[in-house]
Amino acid sequence: MLVLTRKRDESIIIGDEIRVTVVDVRGDQVKLGIDAPRRIPVHREEIYKEIQAENRRAALQAGPPSAALDDLLRPESE
């Protein structure tokens, strides 16, 4: 991994189109500003990991009878 040292308000450029700027540093928190074309998705890593984990849980379920599941989604249930 390439490691660069930056101060507040300094940036790094990735390719031609992406700029990451250190906006603020406080204690162990770093605030980053990201300028990237809208077609490039930018997400916090933990959100991606959370969705991956949830998908895996959803796919690996043992699968109880679907009728019981349907009933939970009917307006008149409960």
Added chain:
Amino acid sequence: MLLKTDRFGEIRIAQEDIIHFPDGLLGFEELHRYVVVERERKGPIRFLQAVDDGRIAFAVTDPQTFRPDYLPELGEEDRAALQYESDEDLAVLVILTVPQEVREMTANLMAPVIINVKERIGRQVVQGLGEYSTRHRIVDEMERSRRLIRAAGAHRLRTVSLEPTEDTLRQTV
């Protein structure tokens, strides 16, 4: 073609029913083809069955069933991937996680599955910002939905539209 699945046994699927997911689902990036399986006794829950791995199937449902005001947003990259012309070509499904205790079933509203029904292209779309999480408990959502409907009826408020509308998908500007 015939497909061997863990959940449904052997099923026959038509080529034209296959939905292509160019980027797969998160965590299942290598699986690009799915079919929607309905059971004979039709209910709100359907299944997204992977064509190339019979073990993988997701329980899915239309989020309107329990969250009438759900509004997923599409980013520019999502719109490009889905290659659609009109919002009317899009269908929204959310993935359900079903634990042993069925009442604890949850829906993933942070990452809905959007399908271009016309071109049969699918994509899991990340809602990175905002109120949605990967685990909305269905029982709670149904209660919330009933409350909204009652409130709208009792006071004739028009705060939420309860009709499934075509602008279910609000696009980011």
